[in-house]
Structures are given as C-alpha cells and as structure tokens.
Amino acid sequence: MNESAFLSVFTPSRTAPEDLEAIFVQRHALLADAVERVRESAGSGHKHHLLFVGPRGTGKSHLLTLLVHRAGSDESLQQSLRIAWLNEDETSTTLLELLRRIYLALSKRYPGDYRADDLEPIYDLDAEAAERLLASLLLEKQAGKTLLVALENLDALFEGLGKTGQQRLRAFIQEHPVMTIVATAQRLVDDVSKRNSTFFGFFQTEMLAMLSVEEAAELLGKIAALNRQDKAAAFLRSPTGRSRVRALHHLSGGNHRVYLVLSQFITGDNINALVDPFAKMVDEMTPYYQERIRWLPPQQRKIVEFLCSRERPTPVKDMARHLFASQQTISSQLKDLRAKGYVQSAQRGRESLYEIAEPLMRICVEIKENQTPGPLRLLVDFLRVWYDGVQLDERLSACGEGSLARHYLQAAIDRNSVWGNLRAQLLVEDFRSELNDEQREQWMSLIESTVKLSEELALACGELAKGNHELGMRYLEEICRETDKYSQPVIEAAYAIAAITYFEFNRIEAGMLMVERLLELPNASGDLVSIALNRRGTIYEELSMPEKALKDYSHVIEFGDVAPEQTAKALLQRGRIKGQMGEIEEALRDFNSVGELHDVSPDLISRAHYSRGIALRLLGDFADAIAANTTAIEFPEKSPETLANALYNRGLLYSMTDRLEDAERDYATILTIDNLPDDLSTDAHFALALVNFMLGRWNVGMARLADGLGQLTAKSQPEEVLFTAMVAFVYASSLTTAARKQRIAELAQVFEQHHASTYLGEALIHHLGSIHRDPNETPSPDNLEQWCVAWEAAGTNSEALKLPLRLLRTGTDFLKAGAQDRSVLLDLNQEERQILVQTFGLGED
Structure with missing residues (x-):
C-alpha cells in the first residue's frame, strides 16, 4: 500500500508546500494575482494590503500558506522582501505587542538578521519607550527591504487592538511605508467595512467562495492522485463517482475542510479511519459556530437553531408555525440572515424554501443539543450518499459487534428505511436549484424519472440540462460502453438520450448509430425510445429518405405503451409523407387516428384537423375540408404556427370555391398573429396579393406582394x-x-x-x-x-x-x-x- 501524503486538516503550514500545491483548486488566478502584488510591493514604494474573507473551512489558511511559500521561494525577492508569518493563536492588545510578534516571527525565519536577544532591552522600558525602541529596531533592520506580514484572524486582531491600537497601527504603516499585509478573516468586520472605521478602504478584499461541485471533484481527484491511488482517482472521474460527489456536495456545502476529512475515507474506504478526524473537526469548529449564533439577535437565533434541526429545506409558513411568529416577521428576519450568509434559499414554484448555508453549523448545534451521545447525522448521511443499500448491508455484516463503525452503518440503514434514497433525493434537489425556469420545464421530469433508474443517468441529464453538453455526453457514452453494469431500462434510456442529443447538435451519424443500437435491444420501447425514433424520422425526411422515415414512424405507432403525444407526432408525420406519396386515403386514416387518442396536446389535435383538411381537399371533398380546417382554427390552446397553417389552408379552399372575400379575411387574419415564423407571414402576404389580383384589385395586390417580398431573407422558403x-x-x-x-x-x-x-x-x-x-x-x-x-x-x-x-x-x-x-x-x-x-x-x- 502506498503511504499517503500528510494533509493537515487544521494547520496547512504543517503540510509540505509541494503537496499543498498539488491539491490546490479554485483560486489559481487569485493566488497568482496576490503573489504579483507582493512582488510589486517589494519592488516599489506602492504597498498592497490584501484581505481574504471566508468562514472556517473555506481554504483561507491553505491560500495564505501557498502565498507565503511562493513569495519566500521567489529568488527575485530574496534581497528585497522579509516575511513575518504570525502565529494565529497569539493575541495582541497594543501596537507594541504586535510589533513584538512580528519581530519574533522574523527571528524564527531569519535568525541571523533578527536575533531574539536584541529584544531584551525593551523589557526594561515603559510601554511607550519600548514601542519606540522596537519600531526603531525593526525599521533599521528593514532598511531597503519590504516587510510582508502574513496573519490570520484579522478580525480577532482588530478586536484585541481596539480603536486606539488600530489608529496607532495605521499611523505606523503610513509614516513608515515598509510593510505590506496579507491577512485572512472569518467575516468582514465593521473595523474594515464601515466608512468611519480606521481601516476603511485600506485592504483589497476578496470574499472566498465555497467549492463548487466541479471544484470539489477536482480537489478529491487531486488528493487521490497525490497519494497515487489510481483506482480512487478513476472512480471519482466516472459518472458514479461524480454523482456521489454531487450528492455529497449538498451535505458539505462546499466546505474545503469537510472534503479534506472525507478524502481520507473516500480514497481509503475505511470507516474507522473516518470517524476520529471527523469528530475532531466538529469539536474544533463547534465553539466558532456557537459564537456566530450568539452574535445574532434573539429572533434570528431562534430561526437558525430551528433550521439546524430540520432534515430538509423548510418553507416560511412552517417556520412561522413552529416559532409562533407571523410569516411577515420570519420573512423579514430571513432576508437579513441570508445577507449575513447564515441561510440560503431555493424556489419550488412560488414557494421559497430555506436551509442553513453551512452544514457544519447544523451538526455543531446537533452535538450540543444531544443529551446522550449518538451518531453524527452528517456522517450518517455521508454513508447513505456514498453507499447504496446493498453495500451498507455488506459492510455491516463485516463489522465487529459494538464497533463505532457498526453503530454508524446501522444508523445509515435505519435512516434509509425511513427516508429513502438520500443520494437520489439530493441529486434532484441540487439540479432543481441550479437550473433556470426554462431548463427546469424542459428537463426536471426527465431527471426525476431517470434517477429512479440510475444516478449516473440522472447526472448526465442534469449536466445536459445545465448546458454542459460535453460532460453530459461523456457520462452517457460511459454508460453506453459499460452495458454489463446496467439494466436494460438504463441502457435504453442512455442510448435514446444520447441519440436525441447527437441529433440536436447535428452529429447525425452518431445519432443514427445510437438508434440502431437501441433497436438491437430486445423489446425496446418507451417514451424516450419513441422520441429518438421520431427524431430520426425527421432526419430521414430532411435527407430525402421518406421510406426510412415511414419505417421509424410506424415503429413508434406500433409500440402501444408510449406517451400518446409521441404516437400522435408519429401519426402526423407518417400521414404527411403518405400524402406526399399520393396515398391520400391512408394519410387521412392516420390523421383521423390522432383524434382518437387521449391525453394529447391541443396543438397536435389542431394540427391533425388541418392535416385532415389537406387530405380531404386532395380527395375533392372541399366542404368537409373547410370544416376540418375550421375545427382546427377554433380548437383551443394551439400554437401560432398551427393557427396560421389552418387559416392558410382554409383560405386556399375558399379561393378554390370562389369565396374570395372569405379567403382574403383568413389570409389577413394570419398577419395579426404574434410570434409567427417569417415564412408563414410572407406567404400570407403573397396569398393576399393573389386574392386581390383575382378580385380585380391590381394595385392592392401589388402592394401586398411588395410587403411580402420586403420580408424575405436569405433563409426564406416562400411557397x-x-x-x-x-x-x-x-x-x-x-x-x-x-x-x-x-x-x-x-x-x-x-x-x-x-x-x-x-x-x-x-x-x-x-x-x-x-x-x-x-x-x-x-x-x-x-x-x-x-x-x-x-x-x-x-x-x-x-x-x-x-x-x-x-x-x-x-x-x-x-x-x-x-x-x-x-x-x-x-x-x-x-x-x-x-x-x-x-x-x-x-x-x-
């Protein structure tokens, strides 16, 4: 077994810099910019001061450690820069104490230039004299050099210094421009953000975001690669691995530290090795989260504590009911809490659902609420996400009686029996929150149905829905390659979705191949299969291969167990082709069959009626043809295009039966329809021109003709x-x-x-x-x-x-x-x- 690299969860400076570089994600541009600003500070009189703000576990220390490492190892800065990296656990209440911390940090890094013994004289002086002597000593040793002060928890430093100490520090920096500060803070405090504060506008401030799903997967993959765990790295790149990471992301909230802890398990798959570091992380972060909650006003504190106890995102009305408050009061407080970063919201229809923004806050509250020790819910949910039911049972049977791992596995199995498949639920919730309204309308029902078949399939659909077509297709193609791992319904769906997507992006040959593979499966059918066949049928029509198109449409019609909508589309297309081939009676039968289907959209029914009208006209039955088009026109909820086609066809029939005024009225009505394709609009102008010629209105007809010709484009296909x-x-x-x-x-x-x-x-x-x-x-x-x-x-x-x-x-x-x-x-x-x-x-x- 390869020995894993040491990755400190709480103190990145204890990890080898090259290993930190190897697993660095998300902030490459930010780090490069920060190093460049330090380099500029060292080479000029203009000093930059940087502040990185983010909650615990967002990678601030990792970023600062790499900045210090890169600046310290930059040969071009060896003579011009000195680095004082302060111990984050020490406290400074005066400028004197801060300068002393800076000097001692320098003496550790440069013992030959900054001897600790040189500080002895200051201890015999009063504070003011000691500060002057220490400042003089520092400035003397910094002659011609820039001092980089790297420090964490700037908010705690400013709280300790107070207003007086802050003013003395600001004055020192301005009077002696040798210092550049790079700092981190857990929150953007008033000492920096308020206009009347001493350090307002002093720092270039960057708010650090949590990891995205892609960045989390990249981090875990880099850790696996660093530890030479090729199988784990390959798994994380697979659709299954990515679906696990996506579900896990919902639990972790994108917290770097959570992923760092969980990586020990993900790459080693040892439950016992996971519990201790996870518990240590929770213990370390609990006081911080408790303090953050204590900062809040009582009403907001109650809301946060309530949300920490909830399993799922919660609507405002439920919070108001349980907290004995009005919905208006809760909504007002939630708005403030969201601005402060405590909660986040997602829409479900018109309803807003809220949850804690940082899952670790929930688990820290959970620990303090429990009177008796029990499994940590986040850790239990992690096991529910990482393993399916069969895998949980297998690991439980391999655990010794009374072991902590067994305790957690049993808790995961019990929660699954009550709450169901958490991983599937989280994948659906995640995509629902990420997609916009149009994407949700088009894709959510497919994601919800495919997740019941396969999480990998749902993940592919979700990525396609978001517009990540290359990634979504890669997942689909992996499923299609590894058919022995999946059931036939999953393979059918993967082939069909892949074919539809290939056709959408004009990869015709690849789409055709997928449909052929689909039809090679025994008894392949279903809605997705019918959609793929209908789509291939239209491609065959575009390629002037009507016989093959007819075969695909007939295949759909013969299924019998697909959505009526797809059957209706196939009947309409098949009927249209038969009509073009002169088989009018057969075409009419297909159009009539559409009207016999249930649960078909009004637009398709309307299209079937005007298609009947065309067939009846060709059979010489003008009266019934006019009636069929009139039914199409009067049918509710049809598309503008369908309405225009029905009006056009009826106008043609009126023209053929010498009802020219009626024809003119129908053609003119077409021009009043909004959102009409250009070709239909121009054809209406040309039809109106012809009718006016026939009515003896030559000048009016010429004007209509000119209007239509003026609307023609390079892509127009007029009748x-x-x-x-x-x-x-x-x-x-x-x-x-x-x-x-x-x-x-x-x-x-x-x-x-x-x-x-x-x-x-x-x-x-x-x-x-x-x-x-x-x-x-x-x-x-x-x-x-x-x-x-x-x-x-x-x-x-x-x-x-x-x-x-x-x-x-x-x-x-x-x-x-x-x-x-x-x-x-x-x-x-x-x-x-x-x-x-x-x-x-x-x-x-």
Missing part, C-alpha cells in the same frame, strides 16, 4: 406555387396586349427591386410546364409569342432573369412548334436543355 399562380393569372387574364405587357413589367420590376427575381424566373418556367401539361388548353402561337416578348422586354436589365428568359424563349418556340420537335431545344446547352426536358416531362431520348 413557390403562389408565384406560379400569379404568373398564371396574368397569362390567363383577358387584358389587351398592351395592358398585359404593362402588368408583366410591373411584376418584373417589383421582384427586381426586392432582389427576388430568382423566384419569378422559377415561376415562369413552372408555368410554362403547366401550359404544356394542361389537356384542356391548346395555346395560341401568337399568344405565346406576345407573352414571351413581354417578359423579355420586362427582364432586359435583370441579371437574375437572363437564364429563365433564355429557357422561356426556347420553351415558347418548342410549344409554338407543337411541342414535338426536340431539335428546337438545341438552342440551349446540355445543362439548360435538361431543365426544359424535366419541365415538359419529355423523358430521355
């Missing part, structure tokens, strides 16, 4: 059939040749002004094909020629229309010649000829 319909309307109009030429010129101009001539060119070619395919029309060669000449004149100066007009000219000549002589198409190059071949449906030679 091109609308432009083709506009071209067809002008072609079929009974206008004079001159009037039609004028309108063609106006159309060309408005498209060119809005840089949209490409759409117009495509519409011209599509219309040319429709002329050829219309069995009821035998186009007049003269009419075709006038049509083509008008467009050629209108598009003379349009670069975007050059190719379409070339195609229009050759296509017109082909139709004028009876659409039989393909040699006419030889006026175009091969690529351009192919466009017309497809447009006219001529097939290959």
